[in-house]
Amino acid sequence: MAELTPGEVAAALPAAAGRPEHQEPRWQPAEAMRAYALIVRMWVRSTMAYRTSFVLTALGNLAATGLDFLTIVLMFAHIHALGGFTLPEVALLYGATSTSFGIADLTLGSMDRLGRRVRDGTLDVLLLRPAPVLAQVAADRFALRRLGRITQGVLVLGWALLRVDVRWSPVNVALVPVMLVSGAVIFGAVYVAGAAFQFLAQDAAEVQSSVTYGGNTMLQYPPGIFARDLVRGVTFVVPLAFVNWLPALHVLGRPDPLGLPGWLDFASPAVALLCCLPAAAAWRAGLRAYRSTGS
Amino acid sequence: MGGFYGAVVTRGFRRYATYRSATAAGVVTNSVFGLIIAYSYIALWDQRPHLGGYSEPQALTYVWVGQAMLAVMALMGGGFEDELMDRIRSGDIAVDLMRPADLQTWWLSADLGRAAFQLLGRGVAPMVCGALLFDLALPSAPGTWLLFLVSVALGVVVSFGLRFLVALSAFWLLDGVGATQMAMLAGLFFSGMLLPLNVFPGGLGEVARALPWSAMLQVPADVLLGRHRGTGALAALAFQAGWAVLLLAAGRQLQGVAARRVVVQGG
């Protein structure tokens, strides 16, 4: 490398053109989505640098999540109904929650790494970029292998929809996609709230996963098999019951064990939106706390 | 040399003992999953009492023993294997092979230390949690508990033997992710973590009960539940010990081949 004198450096630089006027802030959600997509794209490309590893882990992810369902199938080798539900009916519950959870896990699942970023100080780098931190954290280490879980959930759901004995009224037909999207949003809100908590307690990731992964496992079974208080907890405290239980029970034409009013079967979208409010508030509070304490 | 490896065991124990918040979080997760699985078992045994020869309290005991063994047997990973694979991939393993300490014995000692801590840190609390919430069939005879501990120890050695083989595969496979993942899936399924192997239908059950993974949960749980008595208990322990010896011997063979490979490549 040749040494350059300042004069040479200056001579090589083109005359400074006018600096562009910096854009004013745009609509935040659109900006966030854009930044999210940009970063996700980078991670997907990074993943593809190790293609074999990606294929193996995606297949492993598919198989690992499939073991849950295999357990249920093995149970049905001995019984005709679990908690009064046939195998296709349990499969409907299973497929619905797995798909919803899979979507949330794919899009926001890496947020449990926030605690580590806070601890090692790399969160600061995200604060230097002109994009919402939430979008950046959500896209961080985006793991395409998690498509395995969604794939498995969709396969089971598809099988269940073909096999359940249900009268497919327009309402029931519409309820299925609404259930999947609402469920994904509810799980997403749990992820965001959990990440916000990691600003305060950096080791909290595993407690969060007992709510997300544990909740997902619980929702795979009919609500009737669990203790009432447990069902009340996942209905009124962390409203996971709205992910699949209440809408799916309506589709299957079965009563819910708590005897809740019938209109709640359709409340999942509203509950999902309501969940976003405390999650967003927790996130803002967490980020504010970080910017004022830096720890 | 015994003193040396004893020190490695102690160090393995102490090392995991420092991860206090991770241990606490793990206990919470184990308890949550234990709770959920327990209710699904209650529903199952409601329909089929005495399924697999277990009464409902026995089935519930099985659930919580499973949660207690999850970390001890490193069924979801978290043992030494990632570290060993990293050392193989980075080439640091050449230095390890040069040391006077035997590679396999060294890592076995460290893993025994880890398992001992996990048994106390992540095994006891979920069991207590399960015993408080459900009616469990825990034995009162101290002898049964003692046999259980021996069985757990043998299970850990079998678990180590399997994971050591998987880790050594990093000498030949560029990417250890696939091997680790396959091993984990096989471990979860064939150990009886998802469902007791006695409940597996027909031939699948028979094969599963003969494989080494059953030594990691099915056998210790059955020992605790008093299903193996007298000579039966000895046979169960012998089954575990047999797999342990076989796997350790296989690991030693593979280690020898790998060591020659490192020497040929010049480290």
Next chain:
Amino acid sequence: MSTTAGTAPVIELDGVEKVFDVRRKTGTLRRTRTRVRAVDGISFTVPRGEVVGYIGPNGAGKSTTVKMLTGILNPSAGRIRIDGIDPTRERTRLARRIGVVFGQRTTLWWDLPLRDSYELVRRMYRVPDAVYARNLDTCVELLDLGPLLEVPVRQLSLGQRMRGDIAAALLHDPEVLYLDEPTIGLDVVSKSRVRDFLRGFNAERGTTILLTTHDLTDIESLCRRVMVIDHGRLVYDGGLDGLHASGESERTLIADFARELPPIDLPGARCVGVDGPRQSFAFPAGRSAAPLVAALAADHPLVDLSIREPAIEDVISRMYGATS
């Protein structure tokens, strides 16, 4: 054009404080809270286009200040304006106007070619195509990045990566560039290359640069103004010469003679070491070494000479010896 008068301050701090609550274990269960003033009332302004060295011992409050200037941390008290922007309230707007390089932390994408990291900057900062092309060309040429653009970052050497990081921080035409230890761990050639580039870029574009470093040569070759922070307070703000004078720091003249000699009594310096035929002389950093060299060469069999510059830590610790 937002660039107006050359002397309009682009960085303004007024009475800035940062107080942390530190919880410390004092027993098995007991914890005590102590308040730590990491930054304790700092005020200064930096005019547009200036290159400023911001130095101080570890834990003095340097990085806390930089974190407040870049919008990572909010100040506990006081007022900060960067190009008229309040970092607390308008973090993302500020982010478009500043560039930051952490010497020990890369922002480049490990597994992807260098060019991909730059493309992300272009999109995320919405850099107009013409501006992007011009800035990339400039950086590629002057930082010699041409052959590296298609190479995955994990394969770059430390020096190459640092050059890559500097370019990444400049592609969006920042008004202010913050550099944290930009030459740490680099070899001599890479160091001087980075310095030359920064000097030239500043001269040409008028980008304001704030530099924290432990390497006094960075400061000497780039900065006319130096600020020293210690215990959260600004203890010096002025030229580099003044820093040497106020701290009475010393440079060391190392002379090799043809044979071993008794310690030499040299006017204007003192002999601080004799090692065989080599003798070391300390003299005030503000003075010229020429008369000393002349005196030595006139009376003794001089073979070789070198001068060791004072390290920043020496300069600062001497300053303390003088002021407190």
